[in-house]
Amino acid sequence: MTLNSTLYVLRETGHSMKRNPWLSIASVLTVMVSLVILGFSVFFLANASNMAKSFESQLEIATFVQSSATPAQVQALQSQIKTMPGVASVTLVTKEQALVDFGKTMGGSQSSLVTDLGGTNPFPDKLTVKATDPKTVEALANKVSALAGVDKVRYGQGYVDKLLEFTQWLRWIGLGVVVAFGIAAIVLISINVKMNVFSRRREIQIMKLVGASNSFVRWPFLIEGLALGLVGGALAAGIVGVGYNWITNYVQSTLTFLPVVQNMLLFRQVTVGLLLVGMAMGAIGSGVSLQKFLRNS
């Protein structure tokens, strides 16, 4: 492909886009919609898994020590759990501390509280165990509860699984929607290109009769498809970029407790990714129509 052919091709591409602007617009918009959904899905999933992680990291096993245990035994238990694999940290909340904490939430003095509670401190000593990997919480809890001196353990059973299951579902639904729209976009682009090929069939026939190669005939249409996809991708990248920025700012100022992903690298990857996927859709769309057309001409 020489420079001259390239210039020729670009000129032809411009002509053909002018020929049916509405179909071009429809193609661009479908590409855009499918990629906007794709972009937001990626960000949504990134946030969902980030959220899952941060919730998971707060997951801890509350280990209640038998009330008969002496402080020395409690401390021995603490160091024993600390050496178990998969344990990130173990902190001791003594029964006295528990009472103080409880008193703080209730208001009033400590001594009157003990009296109110019938003269004895009802709280057991508690060891708060944090796991390094949220997936091992359940196994770890079972092991800890089997240790001598442990009364019972409590942890967010099933909570992790549900969250993971939910993000898994989201992933599939997002993928399904994106694929559906992606196919629609490819079909529209291929109709677009096919109509242009059809409206220029005479020209193409003459081109081939004076010795144009298939690839020379094919280029303008391929580039047209690529351009449609690229424009759709660029619009989508813009919408997703601006939209996500707006949403994160909004969430951070109103729902401050929600962790939000603001990762420049991810941001750039998604933007570039949308452009590339848009172009790929364009190329596939025009490739499909051209393959059929040029084979039997």
Added chain:
Amino acid sequence: MIQMKNVSKIYLNGARALVDVNLKIDKGEFVFLVGPSGAGKSTIIKLFYRDETPTRGQVQINGKNLVRMKDREVPYLRRSIGVIFQDFKLLPNKTVFENVAFALEVIGVSKSEVKTRTRVTLDLVGLAGKEKSFPHELSGGEQQRVCVARAIINNPALLVADEPTGNLDPETAWGIMDLLYNINKRGTTVVMATHARNIVDKMQKRVIAIESGRVARDEEKGGYGYDA
């Protein structure tokens, strides 16, 4: 230059256009194909630039076998053959200049070369000054000359013409014949299908008559032959 061996052509609808045709045309010859309507003249010409392929037999041009030729080699064959179509096959939304330059652009000739060669060729066919006109602004003869210009701009070794004077008044027709004569003088082989008796009779070139898909007559310096 051109060789047809036992060529038969049956179209998809069953029409037997050619039956066992054998032909040999040498480099530099000027050949008329004559014969009644439906005899198979256009079919023969289409075989040359591989718009059609024979059902049986072999066609060779410049030693190249067109039957065994791969699809991707066809553009190169066509670049070595100029074709003048009876219906001109001009692009209505392109100017005269663009229509002729088209044949060069398609094969990637540089812009400046396209410009000079198109100018020269348009001059040669007597269309200087009409560069910016669109085909619908031209007379039939002028359109035919655009088609001739496009066919010869690549300096093809072979020029085939299917009734190039079909719709032209005698004077314009002779203008086209002058062009073909001169192109042939420069060494280009010319094959022309025609119904123009006076032209064939006057030119005194080789005449091949086709009837019902067969070669009925083949003579040097022949005449049109059929009674009026």
